Amino acid sequence: MKPHDIGTLPGSVLYAHIPSAAGKELAFYPVYLGHYMCDTSYCVDRRTFDCFMLMYITHGTGYVETEGRRRTLQEGDIVVLDCYAPHRYAATGDGWEIEWIHFDGPMARHYYELAAKNGCVLRMAGHYAATHSLRKLLTLYKDRVPAPELRLSKYITDLLTDVILCAEESRGQAQQSAVVEESIRYISDHLDRDISVELLARQAMLSPFYFSRLFKRETGFTPHRYLVMVRLDYSRYLLRSSPLTVKEVAFRCGFNSESHFCTCFRQQLGMTPQEYRDEQ
Structure with missing residues (x-):
């Protein structure tokens, strides 16, 4: 059906689903879903809406407000919302294109x-698998x-x-990068x-083998090679700059x-x- 929300542009579509009594007993069921192209007049501001929402920003920018906090949104972000609580989201800049679903169910x-334990905005650019089922x-x-x-x-x-x-994988990669950054600072x-390598691995609470693999993946060098290069x-x-002897x-x-x-x-x-010194 054609949506009537202010700010939705031609080509936007909205689908409604009325679950049966048996369908409501399943883990999940859809309520509404859609694919919207919007200008900057598009804004949703609700006290409550009896379901949950997942929204994928395919193009453009916007923001979401929950629990008194505003978060900016950009292409590739996924937003998960508890719509039973007050929430607000809107397009900004040149507008946005979004794919979304309202859903509910016992689970x-x-x-x-689980999805929102570290915040309702998930930076998912490049994680195409995460949106495959929504497209289906x-x-x-x-x-x-x-x-x-x-x-x-x-x-x-x-x-x-x-x-x-995908969110857990992204958080894990960020944590691994932080481990390597801390080792570089220590060096x-x-x-x-x-x-x-054993000392650095022990500080990172990793095995020397895994630490070395992680370090090389993040920097392109083994820990030993990197240490020699920095020295x-x-x-x-x-x-060049001191009177110290070579020794x-x-x-x-x-x-x-x-x-x-x-x-x-x-x-x-x-x-x-x-x-080298004589050449300087």
Whole structure:
């Protein structure tokens, strides 16, 4: 059906579903779903609406307000809302295009709480699997394909499960990046100390094997290779700007001997530390 919401543009579609008594006993059932193109006059402001909502911003920008807090929205974001509580969302900028579903069911609140445990806005750009089931639902209604209510429940289950898993994956990647960043800070702050992969892994509470794989995935270098590179970079700075002897530079940068320092320096730069200093 054609939506009548203020701000919806031609081409927008709205579908309604009236569940049977048996359908309401399933884990999930759809209430409304749609695909909207909107200008900046589009705004929804409700005290309550008896269901939950998942909205995917396919293009454009907007915002959502819940619990007195406003969050900006951009292309690729997914919003999960408890519409039983006051909420407001609107298009901004040049408007937006959204795909969305209102749903409910015995498992709706539990899945909503899993999806929104770290906030109702999920940054999902690039996680296309998370919206695949929503597109399947919209296509069913667009093509007027009869579907058993059990299948509709399955699609919503798949949709919410994919969103939750993709959100967990994104949070896990952010946490892993934070682990590597902390190790890099430690290396920079303690260059003159004996730093081993085992020490860094222990601080990150990871096995040396897993830590090394994670570090290389994030930086492109093994921890040992990165450590040597940073030490050599600092040694070049000291050779250029300080009166320290080559031996003093070696120990200041964490090398355990002058000969080891000179070997690493030559391998990296094709000359000895003294030759490098003389060229400056």
